[in-house]
Amino acid sequence: MSAKQCYQNFLNKQREQHLLRGIPANIKYDLDFSNNDYLHFSQHPSIIQAAQQALALYGSGSKASRLITHQQSAVLALESLIAKDKHSEKALAFCSGFQANVSVLAAVLDKKILGGAPLVFCDKLNHASLHLGCELAGVKQIRYRHLDMNHLEWQLKKHASTSNIRFIISESVFGMDGDIADLSTLIRLAKDYNALLYIDEAHSTGLFGPNGYGHSTEFPGEIDMIMGTFSKALGCFGAYVACSQTLYSYLLNRCQGLIYTTLMPPVQLATMQAAWELVPTAQKQVQALFELADYLRENLSLEGFDIGNSQTNIVPIRLHDPKQVLNYQQKLSDQGIAVAAIRPPSVMPLESRLRIALSLRHQKKDIDMLFNALKSLQQQG
Structure with a gap:
């Protein structure tokens, strides 16, 4: 059987099960x-104006990757603003939330760096990008029932005697169900079991927290890594990861999705900053x-x-x-x-x-x- 026939068989099966996907009609x-x-x-006049001004001033592209281009002022200003509002030491901007989750998790879960395979505890309903990041790192997830903190703690206790480095990964607002994770308990469990806590705030950024910068801002300095996006409530495109200085420097040296891709164009960075500044209003x-x-x-x-x-x-x-x-x-x-x-x-x-x-x-x-x-x-x- 040819490769083409294999692909067609897959598509036929998807169609039979009413699972075939396609591009929506315009x-x-x-x-x-x-x-x-x-x-x-996405239609806010201030954000549109920021895009127009950036395009006129800087052109259409950033010309090189983040570690090569000298066109850094816009992205550094944006990252500084995000770090301040997320109460973190540093922040890094990414092209998209999917890119951020996949490439950041593949980097921080690297068993070569960690001296062995980490124990990664994940909510069963985490976004596909979180699962793929774990898969690319070659780690087997220990999945707990959705939002079930008792089951998570049971899993942590079960593996408490091992010396492997631990991670807990969850969304704060789950995009398919509209429910909310118990961040206070996740933080407590991460502390009790010495785990690094990674929270995806794609659907939380813009809507929750004291100024709209996500649930995590209710717990300043308590979460190790926070990913959020600009493509949902903020109406544009891109993502960020808020973290410590150490993790920031590590990602600059190890995160392939950051190192080997062109920096976002100035027009995108301008819309990201304009949207971010509007959130409290x-x-x-x-x-x-x-x-x-x-x-x-x-x-x-x-x-x-x-x-x-x-x-x-x-x-x-x-x-x-x-x-x-x-x-x-x-x-x-x-x-x-x-x-x-x-x-x-x-x-x-x-x-x-x-x-x-x-x-x-x-x-x-x-x-x-x-x-x-x-x-x-x-x-x-």
Whole structure:
């Protein structure tokens, strides 16, 4: 059998199971609940202006990798700002959250540097990039049940007698379920069992914490490594890792995803900084956003929809069957409503769902329209 036939067989199987993926149609929807532009910053005039000015002043590219280019002023200013607001010694900017997680974890979990394979304790529902980073490092994850701190502690106790270096890896807000990790307990367990704690704040940055800079800012100096993105609530692109001076220097020397890629263009760095500086100004509106999410959850629950343990502006509607999820998505699309259809491998088998993401663009009347459409589909069976 040829390689081409193997690929085609895979695609055929995906299609049969209603799991085949493709590029969405280019449609302008009346209501869009499918994207991650939570603060609607992608259209913010100040961020657009910053991009235009940077493009005019510096051109379209950074010309070389981070360790070679002399065009450093914009990225250093951004990293200094992030470090200050995240209460960390240093910060590093990355092209994307996926790149950051994969390349940073591959570097810090390096068994050659650590003198042996580390013990890596991971939430079962961590993002694919976190799992891949562990895989690239060649380490076997010790997975604990989602958000189950008792199970994590049991796993830590089970391996307490070994001398291997320990890591705990979790998201703070989980992007597919909209639930929140118990950071205070994760911090305590990391201290009790001498583990390095790595937290992914992709869906937390911009919405949580005293000034909107993520849940981790409620625990200054207590988390070893924090990754966050600019591509969700902040409406642009890129990522950061906040860490100690030692880890910063180590990543500059060992993180291949940083060393061997071109520095982000000035226009991207300008939008990142402009968005970051705007975050505190949006926090009063964020409270209204969460109230809208509560309103939606209350109505969905009363109608018997399975919304899991959502606590944020991300609300899953678990239908379990991927065919039904696609059917709901299409019928909502026909009514001018965009929602995301999430199927394996993005979620576990039998966990297919619609993913509803609320943003500052949405109003109560929009929630009512979505809810009434969902209720009608449920009644149709």
